[in-house]
Amino acid sequence: MTAETRSVQKQQEHLDASSATCDARLVDEARRGNRDAFGELVLRYERRLLRVIMRFVRDPDLAEDLAQETFIRAFERLDQFDPSRRFGPWLFRIGVNLTLDYLRKRKRRVWTALFSDSGSERWPDPAVADPRRQIELQQEIHRVIDQLPERYRTVLVLRDLENFSTSEIAAILSRKEATVRWRLAEARSRFQQLWEKRQATAHSERSHS
Numbered sequence: 001m002t003a004e005t006r007s008v009q010k011q012q013e014h015l016d017a018s019s020a021t022c023d024a025r026l027v028d029e030a031r032r033g034n035r036d037a038f039g040e041l042v043l044r045y046e047r048r049l050l051r052v053i054m055r056f057v058r059d060p061d062l063a064e065d066l067a068q069e070t071f072i073r074a075f076e077r078l079d080q081f082d083p084s085r086r087f088g089p090w091l092f093r094i095g096v097n098l099t100l101d102y103l104r105k106r107k108r109r110v111w112t113a114l115f116s117d118s119g120s121e122r123w124p125d126p127a128v129a130d131p132r133r134q135i136e137l138q139q140e141i142h143r144v145i146d147q148l149p150e151r152y153r154t155v156l157v158l159r160d161l162e163n164f165s166t167s168e169i170a171a172i173l174s175r176k177e178a179t180v181r182w183r184l185a186e187a188r189s190r191f192q193q194l195w196e197k198r199q200a201t202a203h204s205e206r207s208h209s
Contacts (some may be wrong), residue, residue, distance in 0.1 A: 016124065018130060023086065024083055025037075028083065030075070038075055044083075046067060046071070052092060052157075055162065058155070066102065068096070073098065076116040077094075080155050086168075089172050090171065092168075093171065096154065096173070100150065114140040148187060148194075151183060152186055152190060155173070155184050156188070158173075159193075
């Protein structure tokens with residue numbers, strides 16, 4: 001690790017610590033009945049919460065409804081929040097569980113807009129010039145990712161696409177960090193196997209057409 005990398009890491013750790021301290025103060029005030037304090041927490045997290053939920057559902061209006069319900073439930077459960085822990089992972093755990101519960105009840109498995117720059121090193125990207133081919137590629141990727149069991153897809157989205165740390169994902173999913181790391185490795189391995197199998201099948205079909 002270079003000196004520059006260590007410096008950036010220390011700065012980020014300082015920012016995270018400051019943010020956690022501020023969150024703790026706002027939560028304490030909200031528990032005492034200060035709705036404005038909770039409103040500050042909403043402003044801090046609503047954009048990222050909505051973005052995370054949109055990784056799981058296609059409908060922006062539905063995502064907004066789920067985000068709003070998440071904040072409502074968080075407010076109602078503030079007395080259950082452990083102030084020794086970070087507020088962010090606790091909030092996202094409510095939001096992710098709420099979203100997955102909704103999808104299970106509706107028997108939907110909608111995964112859209114999954115791939116961003118953060119995952120570009122891990123996923124196939126042949127840099128197709130024709131936008132129609134790029135759309136087709138992403139559709140293929142979605143079909144493959146849809147075959148992964150929910151426990152793997154969830155970890156993959158939170159880590160590779162939303163850049164949550166392993167410890168944050170462990171808090172969100174109420175799992176040990178070792179479990180999160182194992183599931184992520186398994187998710188990537190399964191995706192690769194499914195992707196190669198699908199591409200081989202497509203190549204064979206083209207050869208015989």
